[in-house]
Amino acid sequence: MNFNVIVIGGGPAGLMASVAAAEEGAAVLLVDKGDKLGRKLAISGGGRCNVTNRMPVDEIIKHIPGNGKFLYSAFSEFNNEDIIRFFEKLGIKLKEEDHGRMFPVNDSAKSVVQALLNKVKSLNVAIKVNTSVESVLYENGEVKGIKLKNKEKIYAPNVIVAVGGKSVPYTGSTGDGYAWAKAAGHTITELYPTEVPLTSDEPFIKQRTLQGLSLRDVALTVRNPKGKAIKTHRWDMIFTHFGLSGPAVLRCSQFVVKAMKKYNAQYINITVDTKPDQNEEQLFQELNHLAKDEPKKAVKNVWKGIVPERYLLFLLDYIGLSEDKTYHDLAKEKIREMAKALKEFPIKINGTLPIEKAFITGGGVSLKEINPKEMASKKMEGLYFCGEILDIHGYTGGYNITAAFVTGHAAGKSAAARIIYS
Numbered sequence: 172m173n174f175n176v177i178v179i180g181g182g183p184a185g186l187m188a189s190v191a192a193a194e195e196g197a198a199v200l201l202v203d204k205g206d207k208l209g210r211k212l213a214i215s216g217g218g219r220c221n222v223t224n225r226m227p228v229d230e231i232i233k234h235i236p237g238n239g240k241f242l243y244s245a246f247s248e249f250n251n252e253d254i255i256r257f258f259e260k261l262g263i264k265l266k267e268e269d270h271g272r273m274f275p276v277n278d279s280a281k282s283v284v285q286a287l288l289n290k291v292k293s294l295n296v297a298i299k300v301n302t303s304v305e306s307v308l309y310e311n312g313e314v315k316g317i318k319l320k321n322k323e324k325i326y327a328p329n330v331i332v333a334v335g336g337k338s339v340p341y342t343g344s345t346g347d348g349y350a351w352a353k354a355a356g357h358t359i360t361e362l363y364p365t366e367v368p369l370t371s372d373e374p375f376i377k378q379r380t381l382q383g384l385s386l387r388d389v390a391l392t393v394r395n396p397k398g399k400a401i402k403t404h405r406w407d408m409i410f411t412h413f414g415l416s417g418p419a420v421l422r423c424s425q426f427v428v429k430a431m432k433k434y435n436a437q438y439i440n441i442t443v444d445t446k447p448d449q450n451e452e453q454l455f456q457e458l459n460h461l462a463k464d465e466p467k468k469a470v471k472n473v474w475k476g477i478v479p480e481r482y483l484l485f486l487l488d489y490i491g492l493s494e495d496k497t498y499h500d501l502a503k504e505k506i507r508e509m510a511k512a513l514k515e516f517p518i519k520i521n522g523t524l525p526i527e528k529a530f531i532t533g534g535g536v537s538l539k540e541i542n543p544k545e546m547a548s549k550k551m552e553g554l555y556f557c558g559e560i561l562d563i564h565g566y567t568g569g570y571n572i573t574a575a576f577v578t579g580h581a582a583g584k585s586a587a588a589r590i591i592y593s
C-alpha cells in the first residue's frame with residue numbers, strides 16, 4: 172500500500188497526528204516500536220491519564236515554562252477545549268480536578284487509550300507495532316520514507332516524528348528521534364531532566380530523618396548562590412531517602428538544573444516555607460502567644476498544631492531548642508529562630524535524579540527551525556515534529572499532554588494538506 176503520511180510513535184502526539192491526517196483524507200501508517208500504543212499516556216496523572224487541563228489558554232501557556240509561547244499559533248487551531256470535545260465525542264466523559272486537571276470520569280487510563288485507538292482504527296490508519304524505526308530517509312532536501320531496524324524501507328512523502336523524549340525509557344521514549352532530526356540539519360538544544368525529584372547529601376537526608384514525611388501547601392523557593400529567589404512554587408512536597416519529591420519539588424526542579432548550570436554551582440539552596448500565608452513577624456507573634464498562654468507546657472506540645480509533629484521536632488533540634496522547654500525559660504531569640512526556620516528552612520540540593528527518571532525531557536528539536544502553525548521542518552520538505560521531542564516542556568498537570576495533542580493535531584493536518592493540495 173502507498174502511504175501519504177508515516178507517523179513514527181504512538182504516544183499522544185503521534186496518535187493525534189494520525190487522527191488529524193486521516194481525517195483530512197490521507198493514507199496514514201502509524202509505526203511504534205512497542206507492543207502497545209500510548210504507554211506513557213496510560214501512566215500519566217498517577218495512572219489515571221491526565222488528558223488535558225481546563226485552564227484558559229493563557230494560563231496553560233504560562234504552565235509550559237519551556238517555550239510555551241511557541242504554541243499560541245497551534246492553539247488557535249486546536250486547543251484544550253477541543254481536546255475535551257474530542258474525547259467526549261469518543262464517549263470518554265471527563266471531570267475537572269484540582270489545578271484544572273482533566274481526567275476520565277471512570278479514572279481509567281485504559282479507556283482513554285482504547286478510545287484513541289478505536290478512533291485511529293475507524294479512520295483506517297494502518298498500524299504497525301513492535302516495529303522499530305532506525306532512520307528517516309531523505310533525498311535532495313525531501314523526505315522519502317523510513318528505514319526500519321530490520322532494514323525494510325517504507326516510502327512516503329511525509330514523515331511525522333512523534334517519538335517523545337528520553338525520560339522513562341521503558342515506555343519506548345529512548346531519544347531515537349534526535350539523530351534523525353540532526354541528519355535533516357536540525358539543532359538539538361541541550362537535553363536535561365525536568366519535573367524530576369531533587370537529590371541532597373544533607374546529613375538529615377542521608378540519615379533518612381524525615382524520609383516519607385509529606386508537607387502540604389508549602390512555598391518552595393529556588394535561590395541563586397547569593398540567596399536571591401529565582402522561583403517559588405506552592406504545593407505539596409515529600410522527603411525521600413535521596414532528597415525531595417512531590418509536586419512543588421518537581422515544578423522547582425528545572426530552575427535548580429538551570430541555576431546549577433548558570434552559576435556552575437555544586438549546590439543550589441532551596442528554602443521551605445511551611446506558612447506561606449503568614450510573614451515571619453506574624454508567625455513569631457503566634458508562637459509567642461501560644462507559649463505564653465500555656466507557660467507550663469513544653470514547647471513541643473504548645474506548638475504541636477503548627478506543622479506535622481515530626482517536622483516540628485526536627486526544627487526544634489535544628490535551632491538547638493530542647494523540646495521540653497517551657498515559656499518561662501524560653502529566650503525570645505529562640506522563638507524568632509523558630510519562626511525563621513518555619514518560614515525559610517534551607518536545604519542544599521546537589522542535583523536531580525537522571526533524565527531517565529524525570530517525568531519530562533527538557534530541550535529537544537530547536538523551535539527556531541520549526542514552523543509554529545504546521546510543526547513542519549524548515550530544513551527538510553515533508554518532515555514534521557510533534558510532542559516531547561520538541562524543545563517544549565511544561566509542568567505535570569496535563570500541560571505536556573496538551574502540548575503533545577495540539578502539536579500532533581497541527582502536524583497531522585498540515586502533512587495531509589501537503590498531499591491533498593499539492
Ligand SMILES: Cc1cc2nc3c(=O)[nH]c(=O)nc-3n(C[C@H](O)[C@H](O)[C@H](O)COP(=O)(O)OP(=O)(O)OC[C@H]3O[C@@H](n4cnc5c(N)ncnc54)[C@H](O)[C@@H]3O)c2cc1C
Nearest residue numbers: 180182183184204216304335343558559568569570571572
Ligand atoms: C510517570 C509519568 C507521568 C506523567 N504525568 C503527566 C501529567 O500528569 N501531565 C502531563 O502533562 N504530562 C505528564 N507526563 C508526560 C507526558 O506523558 C509526555 O509528555 C507525553 O506522553 C509525550 O507524548 P509524546 O507523544 O511526545 O511521546 P511518548 O508518549 O513518549 O510516545 C513516544 C512513542 O514513540 C515510540 N517510539 C520511540 N522511538 C521509536 C522508534 N525508534 N521507532 C518506533 N517507535 C518509537 C515509543 O514506543 C512511544 O510509544 C508524564 C510522564 C510520565 C513518565
